[in-house]
Amino acid sequence: MRTEEYTLNMGPQxxxxxxxxxxxxxxxxxxxxxxxxxxGFLHRALEKxxxxxxxxxxxxxxxxFEYLSSMSNNLAYCLAVEKLAQIPVPPRAEYIRVLMAExxxxxxxxxxxxxxxxxxxxxxxxxxxxxxxxxxMDIFEMTCGARLTYNYIRFGGVSQxxxxxxxxxxxxxxxAMKKGLPEYHALVTENPIFLARTRGIGILNPDxxxxxxxxxxxxxxxxxxxxxRKAEPYSVYxxxxxxxPTGTDGDVHDRYLVRMKEMEExxxxxxxxxxxxxxxxxxxxxxxxxxxPKGEVFSRIEAPRGDTGVFIVSxxxxxxxxxxxxxxxxxxxxxxxxxxxGGRISDIMACIGSLDIILPEVDR
Amino acid sequence: MxxxxxxxxxxxxxxxxxxxxxxxxxxxxxxFAYMILSAVIVLAFILLTALFLIWLERKVCGRIQRRLxxxxxxxxxxxxxxxxxxxxxxxxxxxxxxxxxxxIIPTKADRRVFIIAPVVVFTACMMAFVVLPFGPGxxxxxxxxGVLYLMAVGTFSVIAIVMGGYASNNKYSLLGxxxxxxxxxxxxxxxxxxxxxxxLAAGTLSMTGIxxxxxxxxxxxxxxxxxxxxxxxxxxxxxNRPPFDIPEAEQELVQGFNTEYSGMKFAMFFLAEFTNMFxxxxxxxxxxxxxxxxxxxxxxxxxxxxxxxxxxxxLGIVVFLLKVYLLILLFxxxxxxxxxxxxxxxxxxxxxxLLPFAFLNILIACSQVLWRLPAV
Amino acid sequence: xxxxxxxxxxxxxxxxxxxxxxxDNNDGIRIPPPDLPxxxxxxxxxxxxxxxxxxxxxxxxxxKALEVIHHLYSMGKGHHVILKTSLDRENPALxxxxxxxxxxxxxxxxxxxxxxxxxxxHPDLRRILLPEDWEGHPMxxxxxxxxxxxxxxxxxxxxxxxxxxxxNPAS
Numbered sequence: 001m002r003t004e005e006y007t008l009n010m011g012p013q014x015x016x017x018x019x020x021x022x023x024x025x026x027x028x029x030x031x032x033x034x035x036x037x038x039x040g041f042l043h044r045a046l047e048k049x050x051x052x053x054x055x056x057x058x059x060x061x062x063x064x065f066e067y068l069s070s071m072s073n074n075l076a077y078c079l080a081v082e083k084l085a086q087i088p089v090p091p092r093a094e095y096i097r098v099l100m101a102e103x104x105x106x107x108x109x110x111x112x113x114x115x116x117x118x119x120x121x122x123x124x125x126x127x128x129x130x131x132x133x134x135x136x137m138d139i140f141e142m143t144c145g146a147r148l149t150y151n152y153i154r155f156g157g158v159s160q161x162x163x164x165x166x167x168x169x170x171x172x173x174x175x176a177m178k179k180g181l182p183e184y185h186a187l188v189t190e191n192p193i194f195l196a197r198t199r200g201i202g203i204l205n206p207d208x209x210x211x212x213x214x215x216x217x218x219x220x221x222x223x224x225x226x227x228x229r230k231a232e233p234y235s236v237y238x239x240x241x242x243x244x245p246t247g248t249d250g251d252v253h254d255r256y257l258v259r260m261k262e263m264e265e266x267x268x269x270x271x272x273x274x275x276x277x278x279x280x281x282x283x284x285x286x287x288x289x290x291x292x293p294k295g296e297v298f299s300r301i302e303a304p305r306g307d308t309g310v311f312i313v314s315x316x317x318x319x320x321x322x323x324x325x326x327x328x329x330x331x332x333x334x335x336x337x338x339x340x341x342g343g344r345i346s347d348i349m350a351c352i353g354s355l356d357i358i359l360p361e362v363d364r
Numbered sequence: 365m366x367x368x369x370x371x372x373x374x375x376x377x378x379x380x381x382x383x384x385x386x387x388x389x390x391x392x393x394x395x396f397a398y399m400i401l402s403a404v405i406v407l408a409f410i411l412l413t414a415l416f417l418i419w420l421e422r423k424v425c426g427r428i429q430r431r432l433x434x435x436x437x438x439x440x441x442x443x444x445x446x447x448x449x450x451x452x453x454x455x456x457x458x459x460x461x462x463x464x465x466x467x468i469i470p471t472k473a474d475r476r477v478f479i480i481a482p483v484v485v486f487t488a489c490m491m492a493f494v495v496l497p498f499g500p501g502x503x504x505x506x507x508x509x510g511v512l513y514l515m516a517v518g519t520f521s522v523i524a525i526v527m528g529g530y531a532s533n534n535k536y537s538l539l540g541x542x543x544x545x546x547x548x549x550x551x552x553x554x555x556x557x558x559x560x561x562x563x564l565a566a567g568t569l570s571m572t573g574i575x576x577x578x579x580x581x582x583x584x585x586x587x588x589x590x591x592x593x594x595x596x597x598x599x600x601x602x603x604n605r606p607p608f609d610i611p612e613a614e615q616e617l618v619q620g621f622n623t624e625y626s627g628m629k630f631a632m633f634f635l636a637e638f639t640n641m642f643x644x645x646x647x648x649x650x651x652x653x654x655x656x657x658x659x660x661x662x663x664x665x666x667x668x669x670x671x672x673x674x675x676x677x678x679l680g681i682v683v684f685l686l687k688v689y690l691l692i693l694l695f696x697x698x699x700x701x702x703x704x705x706x707x708x709x710x711x712x713x714x715x716x717x718l719l720p721f722a723f724l725n726i727l728i729a730c731s732q733v734l735w736r737l738p739a740v
Numbered sequence: 741x742x743x744x745x746x747x748x749x750x751x752x753x754x755x756x757x758x759x760x761x762x763x764d765n766n767d768g769i770r771i772p773p774p775d776l777p778x779x780x781x782x783x784x785x786x787x788x789x790x791x792x793x794x795x796x797x798x799x800x801x802x803x804k805a806l807e808v809i810h811h812l813y814s815m816g817k818g819h820h821v822i823l824k825t826s827l828d829r830e831n832p833a834l835x836x837x838x839x840x841x842x843x844x845x846x847x848x849x850x851x852x853x854x855x856x857x858x859x860x861x862h863p864d865l866r867r868i869l870l871p872e873d874w875e876g877h878p879m880x881x882x883x884x885x886x887x888x889x890x891x892x893x894x895x896x897x898x899x900x901x902x903x904x905x906x907x908n909p910a911s
Contacts, residue, residue, distance in 0.1 A: 008535050008539075039869065043870065123700060124700050124701060187701070212841075213841070294764070295764055296765040296768070311811070344707070
């Protein structure tokens with residue numbers, strides 16, 4: 001019987017592609033022979049914009065590189081500029097930054113949990129995870145006034161001190177989170193349908209992962225225990241104790257488990273940080289238009305999606321000469337064709353969900 | 365059901381009037397009119413049920429997801445009761461909206477097939493209502509091949525889905541249609557074997573016959589529990605409900621075979637899905653859960669307590685609907701808890717797991733026949 | 741391992757090639773464009789260096805030249821190195837390192853898209869972020885487009901149109 005391969009366009013507008021991603025699939029029935037991602041639909045020329053903004057003016061734009069982990073992007077950028085201009089950061093600010101970054105990690109992973117399960121067809125976990133995420137949004141709103149793009153971290157500290165009532169709200173949130181996590185596991189992790197959809201699907205070879213520049217939980221799911229918070233610690237992470245969860249097989253289920261365990265680790269870090277926050281200044285006073293000396297610098301942090309890096313070339317003026325933002329989703333997405341080859345259409349959704357990409361970061 | 369309608373609504377006066385005028389020849393027409401009337405009543409019931417079920421689904425979905433569901437449309441003056449009854453007119457509002465929408469037919473679509481597909485789907489599910497027994501004697505036509513008729517009518521929806529998917533001239537729709545055809549055909553085999561269990565035990569294909577057999581033998585649920593489970597799973601797949609909603613897997617196929625449909629045609633597919641759910645639940649209640657009867661002879665006691673004309677029928681309807689809605693709530697609960705299966709996993713489940721259990725059920729049914737209690 | 745130690749190892753392995761430490765960057769090593777493929781392969785395969793992770797590839801427009809930057813990292817050893825090659829602005833071309841690190845595939849496409857650098861040996865060099873029929877390479881400093889509106893020159897003190905760093909090709 002003669003069969004033919006056909007091309008299916010999983011276009012920019014699709015409920016499951018986490019943004020505007022176009023996948024051109026070559027299919028043989030239901031089996032995927034080739035998947036070619038086309039990106040660039042959300043390219044906003046942010047790096048070019050950086051060349052025309054002062055360093056301080058660019059901080060809100062770093063929020064928009066990847067709106068689900070705005071704090072991490074802020075942090076990466078501020079760390080780079082502080083390294084370049086040798087700006088000291090008071091200890092209270094360091095702890096606040098770590099608190100915010102870990103809260104952001106929790107919010108981002110909760111969002112990932114919701115959307116990945118939505119792609120697999122389970123609509124209820126989405127609402128369950130958002131219950132906790134709303135609490136995090138409330139905490140962020142209390143602190144910096146925004147729910148999604150925070151613009152909170154500044155050179156030399158944070159923009160405002162922690163508001164009164166912050167600690168109580170955090171402790172309430174932590175107890176709610178600790179009750180919520182077992183609920184997610186009970187609902188999803190042992191579900192046979194979920195296991196059938198995620199075990200053995202989208203296996204990522206660790207060598208391929210490293211060669212393709214994959215980072216973050218997607219890399220740790222394949223068994224490589226690499227986390228920048230441990231490998232090249234920044235801020236006050238050396239003083240906090242936490243583990244790095246890894247997977248064994250590198251399939252979708254392992255990446256899922258790694259992120260779930262990371263949520264638990266983040267809760268641990270937040271608890272420790274809450275206990276250790278010292279009093280003091282929350283910000284080093286700086287002029288509004290800072291002029292770092294000539295030179296180049298890069299910073300690298302562990303964002304919820306992986307290795308986020310900022311590379312700045314400064315010419316001594318108040319605007320950067322060149323700013324390069326290394327987005328983890330850019331490299332993570334490039335490994336997708338290898339994951340879905342030979343699988344089925346439904347597996348594509350599981351793989352995209354497990355890689356946890358976000359398109360604004362890919363396209364910048 | 366005609367009999368009751370004839371008793372209640374002016375049959376004898378009308379017959380007498382016809383005879384008085386000398387127009388006896390028109391008598392068959394009068395009978396036919398009553399037949400049509402019973403069909404119209406069932407039709408009205410179907411439409412109201414579909415509307416109500418959609419509201420119920422959204423409320424149950426909301427509740428499972430720790431939120432309220434539709435709240436703003438419908439009566440708002442009920443105070444705290446509104447949490448449970450809010451948004452009753454939501455479906456009406458949605459249907460009105462869909463009626464007012466622009467009816468888009470893609471240029472390259474096969475027009476006739478495209479337009480007929482939703483009609484066929486709705487017709488298929490309406491046809492199944494002919495043999496559903498709502499109470500003693502309350503069945504539009506008690507065909508003595510009732511179950512066989514249901515099997516035949518149940519397969520129509522496949523054709524309609526494939527028609528809809530093919531006529532849309534869209535690769536996603538075609539994929540959805542193909543998947544649906546594969547899925548429904550695979551699940552029909554265990555489904556029909558599950559039907560066979562009660563038929564064997566009751567000894568008749570007629571739906572009322574099966575219910576009456578359960579009065580004497582007890583509900584077929586207990587001995588044929590496996591058959592009941594097989595039926596539940598297979599019927600969830602037959603009506604394209606999650607976790608078996610591959611044909612309309614929104615996250616993968618952008619609405620599947622429904623992609624190009626908008627406005628009232630889409631509403632037809634949508635209503636048909638909910639009506640099918642009612643049909644599937646009713647069949648389960650009739651075949652396995654004793655239809656309109658209550659166990660332990662509670663029927664007679666309550667009827668003698670109520671003591672008004674047509675009390676058995678009223679009781680029958682209430683009991684039947686209670687049982688059906690219990691099963692419908694079960695269907696909804698399952699929908700909102702589980703993720704979706706992949707098509708190949710779905711089909712291997714049907715052929716490799718459900719079918720052997722269905723055979724097992726046949727064995728149990730046969731043994732039930734052999735060792736029948738010598739009562740009644 | 742610091743940049744200077746890595747530079748020593750490289751100089752021992754490639755005597756006669758003009759490799760020098762970058763004064764602007766603590767991790768930078770300047771390499772002439774023809775030597776890049778061999779040096780990159782050596783950096784990856786040499787056991788004591790073991791640069792198996794490509795962090796990013798980007799370019800900086802230094803007005804007199806176009807500088808392509810490869811940032812490598814070793815997961816096992818934990819050290820960084822930044823390779824810099826200066827290319828001629830009129831016709832920037834460089835060898836591709838996709839065979840060594842598949843991650844380079846998309847990064848090089850992005851540099852080609854935004855800066856116009858052609859990578860020889862790249863399996864599929866085409867635009868990645870911009871539409872296929874776009875003309876021009878936007879990240880270059882002299883890029884103009886009818887829709888690109890330059891803000892009226894704000895008094896930016898100390899802003900020179902001189903590019904920072906040594907913009908001359910190292911030869």
